[in-house]
Each structure stands twice: as structure tokens, then as C-alpha cells.
Amino acid sequence: MANVHGKLPSLNALKAFEVSARHLNFRLAAEELGVTQGAVAQHVRGLEAELGVKLFERKPRTLALTGEGRSYIADIRRAFEIIGRATVELKPQAVRLTISTTPTFASRWLIPRLPDFTARHPGYDLHILATERMSSFLADGVDLAVRYGKPPFGTGLAAELLFEQEIIAVGSPALLINREPPRSAEELAEHTLLHDAHNFWPEIIERLGSPTDTTFKGISFSQTSHAIEAAIAGQGIALANREFVERDLDEGRLVRVLDGSLQGPANFYLIWQRYRKSPAIAALVAWLIAEVATTASKD
Numbered sequence: 001m002a003n004v005h006g007k008l009p010s011l012n013a014l015k016a017f018e019v020s021a022r023h024l025n026f027r028l029a030a031e032e033l034g035v036t037q038g039a040v041a042q043h044v045r046g047l048e049a050e051l052g053v054k055l056f057e058r059k060p061r062t063l064a065l066t067g068e069g070r071s072y073i074a075d076i077r078r079a080f081e082i083i084g085r086a087t088v089e090l091k092p093q094a095v096r097l098t099i100s101t102t103p104t105f106a107s108r109w110l111i112p113r114l115p116d117f118t119a120r121h122p123g124y125d126l127h128i129l130a131t132e133r134m135s136s137f138l139a140d141g142v143d144l145a146v147r148y149g150k151p152p153f154g155t156g157l158a159a160e161l162l163f164e165q166e167i168i169a170v171g172s173p174a175l176l177i178n179r180e181p182p183r184s185a186e187e188l189a190e191h192t193l194l195h196d197a198h199n200f201w202p203e204i205i206e207r208l209g210s211p212t213d214t215t216f217k218g219i220s221f222s223q224t225s226h227a228i229e230a231a232i233a234g235q236g237i238a239l240a241n242r243e244f245v246e247r248d249l250d251e252g253r254l255v256r257v258l259d260g261s262l263q264g265p266a267n268f269y270l271i272w273q274r275y276r277k278s279p280a281i282a283a284l285v286a287w288l289i290a291e292v293a294t295t296a297s298k299d
């Protein structure tokens with residue numbers, strides 16, 4: 001094969017020609033390239049001299065491609081596109097992972113821990129799809145889902161327990177200043193109860209032996225995360241999964257208000273398509289389970 005590399009014009013000259021052909025103006029080409037207008041013009045003149053053809057018609061305020069220039073620019077642009085595409089394909093591409101979660105799981109558990117995952121796996125591009133609706137693995141492009149429920153979750157789906165639904169009562173430390181935690185239904189009725197969509201309060205109240213004439217005041221939220229935020233703000237007592245408030249308890253934003261816990265009717269599972277043999281999904285699953293184990297080891 002003949003060696004064509006010796007016949008190649010200067011790449012700087014070719015770039016100056018391509019940008020000038022796009023703008024039809026040496027000044028604008030110079031601004032894009034970050035050089036002087038004279039340098040661009042000199043590159044183009046040198047290219048024309050090397051090729052032995054005129055590429056531009058110089059007009060008072062603009063440029064116009066000659067017939068040879070129009071023919072040459074089409075091939076030059078294709079060549080630059082090939083170089084650009086080859087360069088992009090050569091570079092390592094981030095592996096995109098989409099994880100479907102509820103808004104509460106995303107805000108209260110996952111997002112605070114993400115810096116550790118991104119530090120351990122810088123080549124992964126994690127996308128969080130936080131929604132109350134059941135996302136579709138195929139239609140929504142989901143790689144991994146965190147779902148509250150009981151297995152089996154569907155044909156062809158693999159499931160791994162992430163953590164159990166352990167419900168505890170929490171409130172701001174300010175609620176208990178100069179007063180004891182409530183130990184009876186009557187004492188609990190002195191506080192505002194913060195409800196979420198799960199509404200576990202009736203079971204908690206029943207455990208306390210609520211008289212039929214006790215009236216409880218409360219505020220209802222569509223998401224558990226909002227009830228937790230209200231509890232942190234001192235607006236009442238919330239019921240939440242222990243995993244969702246562990247950091248708030250450790251850092252003193254919340255305290256446990258009632259003794260004991262309540263086991264929910266379902267638990268949190270990691271779900272993915274069984275046929276997907278993806279090292280990236282396996283790494284994400286392993287990291288999530290390890291994070292739960294780290295939390296448990298602190299107890």
C-alpha cells in the first residue's frame with residue numbers, strides 16, 4: 001500500500017480551512033479557534049499554495065467557496081467526523097445504570113450514600129428514577145429496582161432482600177424537653193401524629209391500649225419522607241422505617257419516642273431481570289447490600 005502520510009497537508013491548515021468555510025469569514029474563524037485573524041488567513045493561503053488551487057473567493061466582507069473549495073470541504077468534513085468518532089469510541093464510555101426507587105427511598109436512604117458509590121465506581125453513570133408508580137424494566141429502561149413488597153415479583157425477575165420494614169416512632173428532641181416520652185394512648189394523644197400513606201398508627205395505638213374515647217390529632221402526608229421532615233422540624237411524631245432515619249438518629253436530629261418497633265407487612269427488595277448478566281448490576285447490588293450491612297454493624 002502506498003504511503004499517503006507524506007501527502008497530507010498540515011492539520012492546522014485543514015482545521016483553519018474547515019472553520020473558515022463554515023463561517024465564510026476569517027475573523028469569526030479566528031474567534032472560534034482562539035488565534036488571530038492573520039494566522040487563519042495565513043494557514044488558508046499556505047494550504048492553497050500547497051494544493052495549487054484557490055479555495056476561497058475573497059470578497060470585501062465575506063468569503064465564498066470556489067468550486068474546488070466546495071468539493072474539498074465535503075471530504076475534509078467527512079474526514080474530521082471519522083477522526084472525531086474514532087476518538088470518542090476509543091475513550092472508555094461510562095456505563096449507564098438506571099435504578100427505580102420510591103421518592104422516599106431515594107431521598108432518605110440512597111442519595112446520602114451515593115458519594116461512596118461514585119467514588120468506588122467512577123465509570124458508572126447512575127440515573128435515579130424516583131416515582132411512586134411501578135416502573136417497567138423495558139419501557140423505562142430500568143436496570144435495577146427497589147420495591148416494597150413480597151416475592152415473587154414476576155416471571156424472569158431475580159430478587160434479593162435489601163432490608164426489612166422495621167417501623168419506629170421518632171420525633172425532634174425538642175418534643176421531649178422537660179417531659180417524658182409518651183407511655184400510654186392518653187399521653188400520645190397530647191402530641192400531633194404525622195401520618196403517611198402506610199398509616200401504621202392504628203396498630204401502634206392499639207399496642208398502647210387506646211380507650212375508645214381518645215381523640216388523636218394529626219397531619220397526613222402522601223410520602224413518608226415528608227412526614228420525617230415534619231418530625232425533624234418538631235411538628236409531631238412520625239412512624240418511619242428505621243433505615244430511613246438512622247442517620248438522623250445518629251446525628252441528633254431525631255430521637256426515638258416510643259419503645260419497641262413494628263414489623264411491616266412487606267419488606268424492601270432489590271429486583272432485576274434474571275437474564276441480565278451484567279457486571280455493573282452485580283456491582284450495584286453488592287454495594288447496596290454492603291451499605292445495609294454497614295448500618296446494621298453500627299447497632
